[in-house]
Amino acid sequence: MSLSRVGPFGSFGSFGSWGEKLTLLRCIGYSLPVFPASWRRVIVTAAFLAAVVAVVALDHRAPGSLAGARETIRLTEVAQQSGIDFVHQPATLDPQLAHITPHVAALGACVSVSDVNNDNWPDLYFTSSRFGAANALYLNQRDGTFRDVAAEAGVAALNRAGEGGGGGVSMGAVWGDYDNDGFEDLFVYKWGYPQLLHNLGNGRFADVTAQSGLRRWMNSNGAVWFDFDRDGLLDLYITGYFRSDIDFWHLRTTRIMQESWEFASNGGKNLLFKNLGHGRFTDVTDSMGVGSTRWTLAAAAADFNDDGWPDLYLANDYGPEQLFLNREGKRFELARAGLEDDSKSGMAVALGDVYNRDRHDVFVTNISERGFLFQGNNLRINFLKELGRFNEIATGVVADAGWAWGAQFGDLNNDGLLDLVVVNGFISADSGRDYWYAMSKIAGANGRLFEDAATWPAFGDASHYRLSSLCKPTVASRSPRGSHYCVP
Ligand SMILES: [Ca+2]
Ligand SMILES: [Ca+2]
Ligand SMILES: [Ca+2]
Ligand SMILES: [Ca+2]
Numbered sequence: 001m002s003l004s005r006v007g008p009f010g011s012f013g014s015f016g017s018w019g020e021k022l023t024l025l026r027c028i029g030y031s032l033p034v035f036p037a038s039w040r041r042v043i044v045t046a047a048f049l050a051a052v053v054a055v056v057a058l059d060h061r062a063p064g065s066l067a068g069a070r071e072t073i074r075l076t077e078v079a080q081q082s083g084i085d086f087v088h089q090p091a092t093l094d095p096q097l098a099h100i101t102p103h104v105a106a107l108g109a110c111v112s113v114s115d116v117n118n119d120n121w122p123d124l125y126f127t128s129s130r131f132g133a134a135n136a137l138y139l140n141q142r143d144g145t146f147r148d149v150a151a152e153a154g155v156a157a158l159n160r161a162g163e164g165g166g167g168g169v170s171m172g173a174v175w176g177d178y179d180n181d182g183f184e185d186l187f188v189y190k191w192g193y194p195q196l197l198h199n200l201g202n203g204r205f206a207d208v209t210a211q212s213g214l215r216r217w218m219n220s221n222g223a224v225w226f227d228f229d230r231d232g233l234l235d236l237y238i239t240g241y242f243r244s245d246i247d248f249w250h251l252r253t254t255r256i257m258q259e260s261w262e263f264a265s266n267g268g269k270n271l272l273f274k275n276l277g278h279g280r281f282t283d284v285t286d287s288m289g290v291g292s293t294r295w296t297l298a299a300a301a302a303d304f305n306d307d308g309w310p311d312l313y314l315a316n317d318y319g320p321e322q323l324f325l326n327r328e329g330k331r332f333e334l335a336r337a338g339l340e341d342d343s344k345s346g347m348a349v350a351l352g353d354v355y356n357r358d359r360h361d362v363f364v365t366n367i368s369e370r371g372f373l374f375q376g377n378n379l380r381i382n383f384l385k386e387l388g389r390f391n392e393i394a395t396g397v398v399a400d401a402g403w404a405w406g407a408q409f410g411d412l413n414n415d416g417l418l419d420l421v422v423v424n425g426f427i428s429a430d431s432g433r434d435y436w437y438a439m440s441k442i443a444g445a446n447g448r449l450f451e452d453a454a455t456w457p458a459f460g461d462a463s464h465y466r467l468s469s470l471c472k473p474t475v476a477s478r479s480p481r482g483s484h485y486c487v488p
């Protein structure tokens with residue numbers, strides 16, 4: 001059985017444009033009346049206390065609403081009958097990584113959603129990650145079925161070896177109308193050269209990567225379109241996972257892995273490209289201060305602090321999450337928002353207004369493997385305006401969804417409350433044998449050993465997630481940095 005790591009489905013593409021729309025809505029500013037200093041203290045204190053009360057109240061509301069949702073929602077698998085038969089193919093890698101290929105190549109299964117032909121029916125784009133394997137663009141036939149038109153549209157053959165064309169393999173895609181012609185364009189981030197494909201509006205796409213200035217070798221697993229400077233042109237933030245000097249098919253070193261289990265910052269550099277118009281982009285990463293080298297797996301853009309400027313939220317693997325606040329489009333600042341010390345294995349970011357307060361709350365998936373590790377997913381309620389931070393409230397099934405990867409909010413039963421879908425599991429071979437014990441030995445070693453793929457034990461026919469469980473989180477001991485390590 002082959003079930004590859006599932007990317008943060010839909011989250012990048014949809015949040016890019018969603019965040020943009022929300023930003024526009026909030027451009028309507030307001031000003032507070034001027035009060036004497038003593039009154040201002042009273043007002044600030046009252047606001048603070050109200051926020052604390054809200055935190056407590058919302059904490060208590062969480063479990064009840066989840067229990068209700070579990071009873072009312074039913075989903076039925078209809079992929080096959082809808083004509084969707086896509087199977088993701090994982091990457092093949094340099095033979096020097098053969099012993100841990102299932103671990104390293106467990107990325108790249110992604111689906112993004114966009115109405116590519118402006119018929120008001122959403123279409124689906126799937127990425128595959130093996131040389132020669134085709135990506136798929138399923139056009140919605142408006143009768144409950146889809147048809148793969150990727151080949152005729154020119155967006156299928158993107159996984160190719162060598163320097164020519166779009167060398168590299170797809171890891172995911174995000175949609176955004178970068179030229180404001182009314183048609184959503186496609187950006188595919190890859191291990192290799194990313195590709196920008198211009199939607200010509202006639203069912204076909206043109207590869208405009210070279211002239212756009214985006215042809216930059218990266219090992220990327222995420223991207224988000226957002227207009228950081230509010231000039232009306234969508235800009236692009238691309239996350240780096242592995243370092244960009246690594247060519248996975250011609251390794252010059254096996255020192256490619258994380259330097260630390262909890263605070264690694266030797267990953268690929270994230271890049272911000274400003275849209276200059278006329279189809280050209282320029283790298284403004286350093287001047288804007290958003291070149292994180294943590295192992296970013298997902299990025300989401302929204303105006304988290306409600307100042308009218310879209311900010312960036314990063315889920316980082318092997319490290320803490322990061323929030324970069326946008327200072328009026330001139331620079332970003334890494335915020336201290338209660339995220340700094342809470343290191344986990346961030347996989348996906350989902351944004352939603354969990355309590356209908358007109359705020360962007362954040363859900364980040366992490367990994368839990370009973371018997372070895374309980375990190376817990378984070379459900380962070382946004383109190384940036386009142387307290388300058390988020391409040392983490394995940395409990396029960398929201399906290400422990402096993403080895404959680406992709407996530408997305410949506411009001412599935414139309415009751416006005418957001419529900420949460422979490423895709424989990426990492427079963428690459430035998431679901432009864434897991435790699436955790438072997439991995440824990442190298443994870444506990446010093447950084448020099450952990451960083452070197454050659455020292456990692458062989459993956460064999462194990463999986464990263466067993467279906468059985470050896471212990472409950474209740475018998476876990478809590479580490480100083482927030483992870484729970486179960487005692488077998
Ligand atoms: Ca459509
Ligand atoms: Ca366009
Ligand atoms: Ca812009
Ligand atoms: Ca903001």
